[in-house]
Amino acid sequence: DSGVTQTPKHLITATGQRVTLRCSPRSGDLSVYWYQQSLDQGLQFLIQYYNGEERAKGNILERFSAQQFPDLHSELNLSSLELGDSALYFCASSVGSSGGHQETQYFGPGTRLLVL
Amino acid sequence: EDQVTQSPEALRLQEGESSSLNCSYTVSGLRGLFWYRQDPGKGPEFLFTLYSAGEEKEKERLKATLTKKESFLHITAPKPEDSATYLCAVQAGGSNSGYALNFGKGTSLLVTP
16 A cells, blocks of 8 residues: 555546546655556656645646645546546655655556546 | 657566566656556556666565666566566656656566466
């Protein structure tokens, strides 16, 4: 158990709908990352938050947005869903200092999204 | 653009048959290279971080090494429970990258009794 929790575990919805995925980081971690894993693309970085502020952006679609709340949990919002958005969505957390040293990311169990 | 390539895509070993997985990378300013293990439908599980060429780390039957262009994950006398997908990822320098990980597509390892 990594200490990162994600809800829900599974989500089935229809095209055009909107969903919210939730992540709670490990105790003491300030950084939260979101990744998408599909069969053909592998694990792709979406976005990082550090202590409530957006820190870095990857290949995140404009239909997707995220935020990190004062209690450090994070939510990923996916809207106008398409069939191609079906994937595993992972949240990871790290200590997230402002220094330049390396950071190990610990991953949650993921949310499996199926868009029908 | 940063790239991470893992080979082979799939590997089947007999129990006790040692082998190596390869991760070659091109990155502007390597902060760290990470190895994760992923079981089907689960989140990646952290194994190792390597920071500089020449570094080696070991854990049970696994040993990771790093050069300036690639990393190897050596598996010695594997057991069926080592069956999983092994993912390699690089963390690049630069103020705009945050601490994002750039993953390879993984090597799917099957160890048979």
